[in-house]
Amino acid sequence: MQQKISLKILPSDAANDVAMIEKIAHAVGKKTTEISGYELLKRSIDARGKTVWINLTLNAFINEPFHRRTLQKFDFKDVNNSSKKVIIIGAGPAGIFAALQLIEYGIKPIILERGKEVRARRRDLAILNKEGIINPESNYCFGEGGAGTYSDGKLYTRSNKRGDINRILNLFVHFGADENILSDAHPHIGTNKLPAIIAAMGTRISDCGGQFYFNKKVIDFIIEKDKIKAVKTADGDILTGDDFILATGHSARDIFLLLDQKKIQIEAKGFALGVRIEHPQELINSIQYGSQYASTDLLPPASYSLVEQVDGRGVFSFCMCPGGIIAPASTNENELVVNGWSPSKRNNPFANSGMVVQVEIEDVIKYNATKKNAATADFQSPLLMMDFQKEVEQKAFDIGGEKFVAPAQRMIDFTQEKFSSSLPKCSYLPGINSAFLKDVLPAFINDKLKKALKSFGKKMPAKNKDHGYFTNEAVLVATESRTSSPVRIPRDENLLHHPQIKNLFPCGEGAGYAGGIVSAAMDGERVANRVADSVLM
Numbered sequence: 235m236q237q238k239i240s241l242k243i244l245p246s247d248a249a250n251d252v253a254m255i256e257k258i259a260h261a262v263g264k265k266t267t268e269i270s271g272y273e274l275l276k277r278s279i280d281a282r283g284k285t286v287w288i289n290l291t292l293n294a295f296i297n298e299p300f301h302r303r304t305l306q307k308f309d310f311k312d313v314n315n316s317s318k319k320v321i322i323i324g325a326g327p328a329g330i331f332a333a334l335q336l337i338e339y340g341i342k343p344i345i346l347e348r349g350k351e352v353r354a355r356r357r358d359l360a361i362l363n364k365e366g367i368i369n370p371e372s373n374y375c376f377g378e379g380g381a382g383t384y385s386d387g388k389l390y391t392r393s394n395k396r397g398d399i400n401r402i403l404n405l406f407v408h409f410g411a412d413e414n415i416l417s418d419a420h421p422h423i424g425t426n427k428l429p430a431i432i433a434a435m436g437t438r439i440s441d442c443g444g445q446f447y448f449n450k451k452v453i454d455f456i457i458e459k460d461k462i463k464a465v466k467t468a469d470g471d472i473l474t475g476d477d478f479i480l481a482t483g484h485s486a487r488d489i490f491l492l493l494d495q496k497k498i499q500i501e502a503k504g505f506a507l508g509v510r511i512e513h514p515q516e517l518i519n520s521i522q523y524g525s526q527y528a529s530t531d532l533l534p535p536a537s538y539s540l541v542e543q544v545d546g547r548g549v550f551s552f553c554m555c556p557g558g559i560i561a562p563a564s565t566n567e568n569e570l571v572v573n574g575w576s577p578s579k580r581n582n583p584f585a586n587s588g589m590v591v592q593v594e595i596e597d598v599i600k601y602n603a604t605k606k607n608a609a610t611a612d613f614q615s616p617l618l619m620m621d622f623q624k625e626v627e628q629k630a631f632d633i634g635g636e637k638f639v640a641p642a643q644r645m646i647d648f649t650q651e652k653f654s655s656s657l658p659k660c661s662y663l664p665g666i667n668s669a670f671l672k673d674v675l676p677a678f679i680n681d682k683l684k685k686a687l688k689s690f691g692k693k694m695p696a697k698n699k700d701h702g703y704f705t706n707e708a709v710l711v712a713t714e715s716r717t718s719s720p721v722r723i724p725r726d727e728n729l730l731h732h733p734q735i736k737n738l739f740p741c742g743e744g745a746g747y748a749g750g751i752v753s754a755a756m757d758g759e760r761v762a763n764r765v766a767d768s769v770l771m
Contacts, residue, residue, distance in 0.1 A: 235296050235297065235298060236293050236294065236295055236296070236298070237262050237293070237294050237296060238275070238291070238292070238293050238294075239258065239261045239262060239291075239292060239294055240289070240290065240291050240292075241257055241258070241261060241288075241289070241290045241292070242280075242287050242288070242289055242290075243257055243287065243288050243290065244285075244286075244287065244288070245286060245288055245527070245530075245532035245533050246532055247288075248288040248290070248532075249531075249532050254272070255269050258272055258292070258294050261294075262294055262296060264296055264297075268296055268297050269294060269295065269296060270295045270296070270297070270298060270299055270300045271295045271300025272292045272293060272294045272295060272300075273292060273293040273295075273300075273302070273303055274290065274291075274292050274414075274417045275291045275292055275293060275417055276289075276290070276291040276417055276418075276419060277289070277290055277291075277414075277417050277418055277419060278418075278419035278420075279419075279533065279534075281522050281523050281536070284524070286523050286524070286527060286533065303413075303416075305404060305407060305408065305413075306400075306401070306404035306408070308334075308338065308405065308408060309338055310334070310337050310338060310438060310442050311337055311338065311339075311340045311442065312442055312443055313336075313337055313340055313341060313342040313343075313442055313443040313444060314342075314442075314443030315443075316340055316341055316342040316443065318340075318341045318342060318476055318769045318770065319341075319342045319343075319344055319474075319475045319476055320336055320341055320342070320343055320344065320475055320476060320477045320478070320479060320765055320769065321344050321346065321465060321473060321474075321475035321477070321478045321479070322343050322344065322345045322346070322478075322479045322481060323346050323452050323465065323478065323479065323480050323481060323482055323489075324345075324346075324347065324348075324380065324480070324481035324482040324483055324486070324742070324744070325345050325347035325349075325377075325378050325379060325380060325436070325446070325481075326379060326380020326381060326382055326481060326482075326483050326742060326743075326754065327379070327380060327382040327742070327751045327752075327754040327755040327758065328380075328479075328481035328741045328742025328743070328744075328748065328754040328755065328757055328758035328761075329345060329347075329380070329479065329481035329742070329758060330345075330379065330432070330435050330436070330439070330755075330758070331402070331405070331754075331755040331756075331758040331759050331762075332479050332481060332741065332758035332759060332761055332762040332765075333345055333439050333444055333762075334405065334435065334438070334439065334759075335758070335759045335762035335763065335766075336444075336762050336765065336766065337439065337442045337443075337444060339762075339766040339770065341765075341766060341769055341770070342443060342444060342445070343439065343444040343445070344444070344445045344447070344473065344475060345439070345444065345445065345446050345447065346447050346450040346451075346452055346465070346467065346473070347376075347377065347378060347446070347447065347448050347449075347450060348371050348376055348449070348450065348451035348452070348486075349371050349372045349373075349376035349377030349378065349448065349449070350371075350372045350377050350378065350448050350449060351377070351378045351433070351436070351446075351448050352377070352378045352379065352383060352429045352430075352432060352433045352436075353433075354372070355372050355373075355377035355378060355383075356429070358372040358373060358377075359373065359374065359384065362374075362562055362638070362664075363561070363562065363663040363664060364663070365637065366636065366637020366638045366639070366664050367637075368562075368564055368565075368566070368567055368638070370565060370566055370567070371449070371451060373563075373564065373565055374561060374562065374563045374564075374573065375483060375485040375563060375565050375716070376483075376485070376486075376565065377448075378432060378433070378436060378448065379428070379429070379432035380483050381483055381484075381485070381563070381573075381716075381743075382428070382432070382751045382754070383428055383429055383432045384425055384428070384429070384561070384575060385425065385428070385553075385573070385575055385751065388420065388421070388422050388553070388750065388751070389402070389403060389406065389415055389421040389422065389423065389751060389752050390419075390420045390421060390750075390752070397755075397756030397757070397759055397760055398756070398759075399752060399756070400416075401759075402752050402755045402756060402759075403415050403416055403421065403752075404416070405755075406423065406431060409431045409434040409435050409438070410427070410430060410431045410434050411423050411427070411431055412427075412578075420537070422576070422578070422580075423578065424576060424577045424578025424579070424580070425575040425576065425577055425578075426577040426578055427578050449469075450467050450468075450469070450471070451467060451468040451488075452465045452466070452467055452468075452489070453466055453467060453468050453488075453492070454466040454492065455478075455492070455496060455498075455735075455738075456472070457496070457735065460734060460735060460736050461735060461736055461737045462478050462735055462737055462738055465478065476737070476768075476769050477737045477738075477739060477765045477768055477769055478737060478738050478739065479739045479741060479758075479761055479762070479765060480723065480738060480739065480740045480741065480744070480745060481741050481742045481744065481745075481754075481758060482742075482744045483742065483743055483744040484716055484718060484719035484720075484743045484744050485565045485716055485744075486744055487565075487620060487624070489744070490616075490617060490620060490721045491617070493723065494616060494617060498732065498734055498735060498738075499616075499723075499724055499732070499733065499734055500616045500617075500721050500722065500723050500724070501616050501721065501722045501723075501724060502595055502615070502616050502617070502618040502619045502620075502720065502721065502722075503595075503619060503718075503719060503720055503721055503722040503746050504592065504593055504594040504595060504619065505593060505619060505623070505715075505717055505718045505719065505720050506548075506550070506552065506590035506591060506592050506593060506717040506718065507590055507591060507593050507623065507626060507675075507679060507713065507714070507715045507717070508549075508552075508588065508589050508590035508591050508675070508679060508683055508713070508714050508715075509572075509588075509589055509590075509671065509675075509683070509710040509711060509712050509713060509714055510560050510572045510573070510574055510586050510587070510588055510589070510662075510710070510711045510712075510714050511586065511587055511588075511589045511645065511708055511709070511710055511711075512560060512584050512585065512586040512660055512661065512662075512708065512709050512711065513584065513585050513586075513703070513705075513707060513708045514583060514584060514585070514707060515535050515536075515556060515557050515582070515583055515584055515585045516528045516529050516583075517585075517701060517705070517707060518535070518536045518537075518538065518556070518585040518703075519533075519535065519536045520697055521536070521538075521694050521695075521696070521697060521702060521703060522536035522537075522538060522694075523536055524697055525697060534556070534580060535556035535557040535580045535581075535585065536556060536585070537554045537556045537585070538551060538554060538587070538694060538703075539551055539554065540589075540686075540690045540693060540694070540703075542685075542686045542689045542690065544591075544682040544685045544686050544689075545681075545682060545685075547591055547592045547593075547594075547597075547682055548591070548592040549589070549590070549591050549592075549682050549683060549685075549686035550589075550590065550592075551587045551588065551589055552587065552588035552589070552590050552714065552717055553573070553574055553587065553588050553717075554574075554585070554586075554587035554588075555574035555575055555576040555580075555585065555586050555587065556576060556580045556585050557576050557577070557579070557580030557581050557582045557583075557584075557585065558574050558575055558576035558577075558580065558582055558584065558585065558586055558661070559574065559575065559576075559582055559584065559586070559661035559662070559663075560572050560573070560574050560586050560660065560661050560662040560711055561573055561574065561575055561662070561663075562638045562640075562662070562663075562664055563716060564627070564631075564638060568628055568631050568632075569624060569627035569628055569630075569631055570627055570628075570630035570631035570634055570638060570640060570641075570712070570713060571627055571630075571713065571714075571715055571716050572640060572662065572711050572712070572713065572714055573588075573714065573716065574586040574587065574588065582661060583661075584660075584661045586661065588714040588717065589683065589686075589687070589710075589714070590714055590717055591678075591679045591682045591683060591686075593619070593622075593679070595618065595619065597678055598618055598619060598622045599613050599618075600678075601622070601676055601678065602618075602622075616721065617721070619720035619721065620720040620721055622720070623715050623716075623720050626674065626675065626676065626713055626715060627713060627715055629673070629674050630674045630712045630713040633669050633673055633674055633712075634666075634667055634669065634712070635667050637664060637665075638664040639664055639665045639666065639667050640662055640664065640665070640666050640667070640711045640712060641666070641667060641668075641669035641671060641673075641674055641711075641712050642654070642657055642660065642666035642667065642668065642669065642671075642709050642710060642711045642712070643668065643669060643670065643671045643709070643710050644657065644658070644706040644707075644708065644709055644710075645687060645704060645705060645706060645707075645708040645709070645710060646704065646705065646706045647706060648671055648683075648684065648687070648710050649684045649687055649688060651670070651672065653668060653670060654668045654706075654709075655668070656668075657709055658707060658708075658709050660709055660711065662711055666709070666711055669712075671710060671712055674712045674713060675712065675713070687704060688704060690703050690704065691703050691704025691705075692704075717749075718743060718746070718749050719743055719744050719745065719746045721744075721746065722745065722746030722747075723740035723744075723745040723746065724740075725739065725740050725745070725747075729764055729768075730760065730761050730764040731764070731768075737768070739761045739764065739765055741754075741757045741758055741760070741761040742754040742757050742758060
């Protein structure tokens, strides 16, 4: 027989197979010899009290042979001869998962990606990190898999009403991810493993008859009446399709400009902006777990989640990366953007997280009103927030220095407006330079960050003789600005097409409907379902 049980055990017991069987046997009232194995269903860590506990939900096999779980199967059809074709613009999570879903319907996806495939893209990232030279079409944001390929690979989302999270996780496992993502409370793949998984997805799409075009940047939409007839690419090709899925990601500013120029409705949208904060990972372990677990293999590198309301705006941690590095996520030569990621083992010596302030449209209108050119500013522009985002990124680039060296400041120095005469070691490969971050960040963001960091120090105080979260051992690196799209592309609430263009389906982070790999993937599938309804009618 099989029995579902819950256990609350110490980390040392969770890491010991003999102890695990003993705990299971005790929970079900059986002898250890009667337990043939167990299947882990859910795993989480509770470090809120003085003792750290591992919470497990598992399926125990009692007096019957143990067998591994049956993984979900998928029906990818041969679409080589499909008469129905859908153009997908962008090969990030939204675009790729939309393509896979269309193939299950028997519809041929044609994916147009402005960047390069995974292997060629990796070389461009190496040049960016080592030489400070960026390829605007092949970087951490653009290329096969989009920003998701070289992201941290966190698969946690609260958007469970938008789609089937388990289906997305099972698809990742189907293409090579470890099965533990099906049971971990906060599943994580790792930047070192994601590229091969993304490449496997691309290979399956091509093997089924879908078409993948790289270095294929869309520069125009050919519109007749209320529909797109075709798209034009930078190399002069004209490609037609039945429907068009727009999945270009939050950094495709040229697409926002194109839509605006063609009078296709878009809207300015709030987003969050701030810095990346990096601590020694052992310090975060000590704060979260206690000093006895500061450097242990019994627990994973500790993470944190922080939020504070300051003067009516949320200040919060974003994309926290235990055992990770800070990476240059810029897409243009004169704009500095940073992001973070972790390998699968999360075994780097630093912990980093975005620490950002929510920015609303009224904040930017007030900010622009104080500038010299306020009289000529267009406060109604749908590109208002994008232009503000770009302005801050350009300041960071100018103040940081050449070759994407980033401006940085120690945490306490930042709150006290003191120049950091020295900086701690930092994982950001292009390098960091001491600067006053108040010269990079608008005052309304800078001031809220200062207040929030002091509050976060009280929420994560020192344990024993260690430092707490609020410490000069931490360094702030500017600027974390691509948290979400500064533009929303509207769509019909039910049919999901653009209100003006009936066969244009905006989706994912770039359209303003997702925030991370899983939510973008679910939105891509959701749009693909609506496209299938339209195409197969």
